[in-house]
Amino acid sequence: MNYKQLIRLLEDFKENRITQEDALAGLKNLPYEDLEFARIDHHREMRKGFPEVIFGPGKTPGQIIEIVKAMYRNGTNILITRTESQVFEMLKQTYAGVEFHERSRTITIHTRKEITGKGDILVISAGTADIPVAEEALVTADLFGNRTCSLYDVGVAGLHRLLLEREKLASARVIIVAAGMEGALPSVVAGLVAAPVIAVPTSVGYGSHFGGVAPLLSMLNSCSGLAVVNIDNGFGAGQLASTINHL
Numbered sequence: 001m002n003y004k005q006l007i008r009l010l011e012d013f014k015e016n017r018i019t020q021e022d023a024l025a026g027l028k029n030l031p032y033e034d035l036e037f038a039r040i041d042h043h044r045e046m047r048k049g050f051p052e053v054i055f056g057p058g059k060t061p062g063q064i065i066e067i068v069k070a071m072y073r074n075g076t077n078i079l080i081t082r083t084e085s086q087v088f089e090m091l092k093q094t095y096a097g098v099e100f101h102e103r104s105r106t107i108t109i110h111t112r113k114e115i116t117g118k119g120d121i122l123v124i125s126a127g128t129a130d131i132p133v134a135e136e137a138l139v140t141a142d143l144f145g146n147r148t149c150s151l152y153d154v155g156v157a158g159l160h161r162l163l164l165e166r167e168k169l170a171s172a173r174v175i176i177v178a179a180g181m182e183g184a185l186p187s188v189v190a191g192l193v194a195a196p197v198i199a200v201p202t203s204v205g206y207g208s209h210f211g212g213v214a215p216l217l218s219m220l221n222s223c224s225g226l227a228v229v230n231i232d233n234g235f236g237a238g239q240l241a242s243t244i245n246h247l
Contacts, residue, residue: 037063040070049246050144050239051076056083056105061090068095068109078109079143081136081235104135104234108143117146117245119173121238124162124189126155126179129204133234134178137200140238141176146245156184169193174241178234180204183215190224196244199226200237 013023032039045051054067064080064087071078072095080087081104088100088107098109121141125134131152142148149172154162162169162185169175169192177186178200186199199222201215208214212231219228229236 035066035070038067040067042071042074042076045076050242051078053140053235053239054078054080054083056080056087061087065090072109072111075111077111077113077143078107079140079235080107081105081140083107101135101139103132104139105132106136106139108139110143115145115147117141117144117173117242118247119245120147120149120171121241121245122168122172122175123148123150123238124154124175124177124185125150125152126177126181126183126185127204128153130178130180130202133200133202133232134176136234137176137178137238137241138234140235141242141245144239144242146242154185155179155181156188159188162188166192174198174244176200176237176241178202178237179219180212180215181206181209183218186219186226186228187222187224190222190226196241197224197226198237198240199228200234201228201231203232 009023012018032041041052054064056064068078068091083105085100088098091098091107095109098107100107123134123138125131134152138148138150151165151168172195174196175189175193176198177189179185180202183201186197190197199219201212201219203212205214216231219226227240
């Protein structure tokens with residue numbers, strides 16, 4: 001239940017459009033709903049501005065389905081990260097609006113779709129291999145009510161590809177840059193724009209890349225001024241970008 005639905009519920013009760021029992025039934029799961037294996041934080045959207053998200057790994061398909069049911073009943077937009085097509089096949093039998101985003105391995109269900117962010121969030125990938133992480137950020141930002149656009153495969157090995165997109169860079173309110181290898185692209189982008197830049201190191205690279213540690217350290221030591229999230233954390237970047245875009 002989001003805050004608009006809560007206000008509507010209270011107004012319906014005040015105007016005698018619903019009974020006391022109906023009002024209590026709507027409120028009983030606040031601030032959370034206990035499913036024994038999970039406690040669904042229905043208050044999160046009212047408290048933080050974005051709903052709880054389902055992290056797929058470590059959960060059985062059955063557990064994910066039960067969590068989705070609880071969230072859907074409360075009118076929450078639903079995002080499942082790091083999941084598989086098997087879960088999508090099960091969900092699409094019940095939910096008409098369910099989408100499987102294959103590149104990012106995410107599933108979304110929009111119970112409502114409205115743009116509440118103030119500007120555009122631009123998601124950039126240094127290389128094609130970084131796109132899955134970039135897509136996770138883009139899907140997250142989109143679900144949280146933002147206009148999103150993307151710019152893929154514009155890494156520093158061919159910097160002219162990025163410089164030809166200066167207009168798109170300048171028009172974004174927040175920029176997310178996913179990069180592996182040496183992780184140089186976020187610093188370059190941050191040096192070109194006034195908007196906040198969120199860097200996402202990816203686990204794409206050769207041996208001394210250390211599974212994303214090398215670009216992580218490069219980004220943390222940038223002189224351009226970056227926010228840096230954890231390795232492959234596209235979701236975290238999308239959530240942070242959405243928070244900034246709603247300020």
